[in-house]
Amino acid sequence: xxxxxxxxxxLDAFRRGDRAALATVYHHYVDDIAAVIRHxxxxxxxxxxxxxxxxxxxxxxxxQDVFVRAFGVRARDSYDGVRPYGPYLRRIAKNxxxxxxxxxxxxxxxxxxDGELVIEPEARxxxxxxxxxxxxxxxxxxxxxxxxxxxxxxxxxxxxTQDQTAEALGVSRRRVRTLEARIxxxxxxxxxxxxxxxxxxxxxALARMGSR
Amino acid sequence: xxxxxxxxxxxxxLSRPEKEAILERVLAQVAPRSRWRRRVAxxxxxxxxxxxxxxxxxxxxPRDELTARGGELPPGxxxxxxxxxxxxxxxxxxxxxxxxxxxxFAAFARxxxxxxxxxxxxxxxxxxxxxxGGGVLDTGITLGAEHAPGTYTIHGVFSTAPLDRAAVRTxxxxxxxxxxxxxxxx
Numbered sequence: 001x002x003x004x005x006x007x008x009x010x011l012d013a014f015r016r017g018d019r020a021a022l023a024t025v026y027h028h029y030v031d032d033i034a035a036v037i038r039h040x041x042x043x044x045x046x047x048x049x050x051x052x053x054x055x056x057x058x059x060x061x062x063x064q065d066v067f068v069r070a071f072g073v074r075a076r077d078s079y080d081g082v083r084p085y086g087p088y089l090r091r092i093a094k095n096x097x098x099x100x101x102x103x104x105x106x107x108x109x110x111x112x113x114d115g116e117l118v119i120e121p122e123a124r125x126x127x128x129x130x131x132x133x134x135x136x137x138x139x140x141x142x143x144x145x146x147x148x149x150x151x152x153x154x155x156x157x158x159x160x161t162q163d164q165t166a167e168a169l170g171v172s173r174r175r176v177r178t179l180e181a182r183i184x185x186x187x188x189x190x191x192x193x194x195x196x197x198x199x200x201x202x203x204x205a206l207a208r209m210g211s212r
Numbered sequence: 213x214x215x216x217x218x219x220x221x222x223x224x225x226l227s228r229p230e231k232e233a234i235l236e237r238v239l240a241q242v243a244p245r246s247r248w249r250r251r252v253a254x255x256x257x258x259x260x261x262x263x264x265x266x267x268x269x270x271x272x273x274p275r276d277e278l279t280a281r282g283g284e285l286p287p288g289x290x291x292x293x294x295x296x297x298x299x300x301x302x303x304x305x306x307x308x309x310x311x312x313x314x315x316x317f318a319a320f321a322r323x324x325x326x327x328x329x330x331x332x333x334x335x336x337x338x339x340x341x342x343x344x345g346g347g348v349l350d351t352g353i354t355l356g357a358e359h360a361p362g363t364y365t366i367h368g369v370f371s372t373a374p375l376d377r378a379a380v381r382t383x384x385x386x387x388x389x390x391x392x393x394x395x396x397x398x
Binding site for chain 1: 385
């Protein structure tokens with residue numbers, strides 16, 4: 001169901017460009033859009049599979065592009081509040097991926113962005129590097145003080161905001177910010193010590209599925 | 213290299229800090245917050261927390277600087293311990309040197325790792341009223357174990373209507389109207 005269903009005030013605030021309304025809409029859809037950007041999709045009619053973002057930075061950049069396009073003044077004004085908003089965002093995401101893929105292979109059709117979303121593990125998902133880094137991270141977390149372990153659980157695993165985390169821990173938001181930065185610095189050191197701190201190689205943006 | 217916040221979350225998708233950072237960049241492009249809008253937002257927040265007619269009083273020049281003749285001094289306060297120096301068992305006393313026309317006062321301390329509320333004294337409370345013309349507040353704060361040794365910044369917020377903690381905190385975090393004093397506890 002679209003986030004605007006039975007919520008006229010949210011739609012009005014969204015159209016005005018109210019930051020809180022934009023944030024509400026963003027958080028409602030961001031995971032779904034990130035999944036499209038991450039996993040890519042297939043175009044059954046042409047047998048082409050458009051891969052998702054090759055690396056995390058590209059993933060973040062593309063997710064940002066989707067919402068910048070969707071939240072622009074003209075796009076907000078032209079949205080009627082009735083059409084499902086999720087598919088609209090997905091289409092923007094798919095078109096962005098197609099544009100990137102066409103830079104590699106211009107034969108990919110421009111107007112076929114209605115392909116099905118492919119949710120299946122890709123090479124990036126299966127590589128051993130993640131498992132190795134995650135194991136080192138688990139060891140790192142286990143060695144943290146209880147307060148820091150709790151912060152990791154609330155802020156990262158449970159995805160609380162800094163304010164919510166601060167309230168749950170009974171400390172200030174500034175303290176949460178400080179501890180969060182300290183944890184990330186500590187993890188970087190731990191990964192470096194384990195020889196796991198290096199850059200990933202980018203992967204091609206396109207793969208073909210069978211013959212055309 | 214995998215983003216560290218994803219490793220900490222144990223998931224390969226976008227982490228909460230990443231999502232928040234992306235949102236900030238999106239909003240900066242599609243709905244930038246001007247200084248003028250920010251000030252209006254701060255004012256609106258104070259108004260919403262108060263009854264009609266609430267006004268935040270922004271501190272101006274320190275009171276020991278030249279002030280235009282006939283003009284009202286900006287709001288200010290001193291925080292001192294009795295007995296001095298500040299230590300466990302001392303009483304922290306607030307001396308409002310000028311109300312700047314304010315009727316209410318909120319205050320809290322921020323140390324290296326903690327935040328301690330003075331006024332409002334309870335989570336559901338509101339900022340306390342000021343004596344007309346200022347002066348020493350009748351409510352002192354006895355320093356207990358919660359005041360670990362260290363340096364604290366005491367934030368004071370003056371307003372014409374009572375504010376709750378959330379409003380005060382947001383104002384201070386947004387860089388809004390606040391008078392600060394440093395206190396070192398031994």
